[in-house]
Amino acid sequence: MSRDDVEPGYVKPEYPTGLRERKKERTRQALSDAAIALFMAKGFDGVSVAEVAAAAEVSKPTLFRYFPAKEDLVLHRFADHEGESARVVEAGRVYGTPPLDALYEHLMEGLERRDPVTGLCDVPAVLAYHRLLYGTPALLARVHGFQMNSEVALAKVLGGDPLVARLAAGQIVAVLRILADDNVARLAAGDPVEEVARDAAAAAEEAFRSLRQGLTY
Structure with a gap:
């Protein structure tokens, strides 16, 4: 998006x-x-x-x-992002980039360009859209469905033992969701976007450091 x-x-x-x-x-x-x-x-x-x-x-x-x-x-506007993590991993493999490195680079690029899917966008129309999305239980439930589908697609691309891959995919998708949710919440509370951006980059670095320590991908 x-x-x-x-x-x-x-x-x-x-x-x-x-x-x-x-x-x-x-x-x-x-x-x-x-x-x-x-x-x-x-x-x-x-x-x-x-x-x-x-x-x-x-x-x-x-x-x-x-x-x-x-x-x-x-949710039509989220449709293009379903399975995005899986596509990022596949694209990274063409250049020999490990999955977590490819996903981290993709996230940082998204934060840099203020991609709304990262939650780091203070354009009024985007903020209004996020208020609608996060304030409507039925829509959040559908977003959860998108995320589950993304987990399945990512696990398939990660390969290896199916359960291990699904557990890894679940952790990765959860990290991306939590980071985006925090950005949305802070912007909604009125925090300056530059301040949120700085903290978002630091949080992403720390989150992926933790993932690398716990995952073998």
Whole structure:
């Protein structure tokens, strides 16, 4: 999720090549934008699917063809990040980079560019999105599902004994989640972003030092 992902009217640059698929992606993004604007204004539980469909000027059946569940309208912006850790590890292996080193470098790069997925982004629209996400139990439950899927994908890429790999993946994903959660909480409390950024980098270094001491990857 980039900064632009939470700006109204944002359209993802990585489109399928076909015109029909591009139209579908634009429609999907427009539906998500309309829904999130309503959710931010009235609260997730205060908006019905029918209201979202009306705001986006589509029928409910059309809406459900693009988003099977109400939560998907919000978590759509996280979809590209599901399994990201596994992809980072795979990419690192091309250059002979150990998994933990690849993941640490990726996290530090994300912090540097203030990627919202790291929780370190003080753009107003991103902060509002995080308030919606972290303040809605149903959405947090879906995020947990994304994280479980990420654990499974990462464990598969790590390889070796399946249980050991799953335990390692669980620790890594938990560390990334906790670091992001702390950044979000501090920015929401009004801490200066530069101060949070400095502490986030130090926390990431310490967290991965601990992972390296306890894991063999």
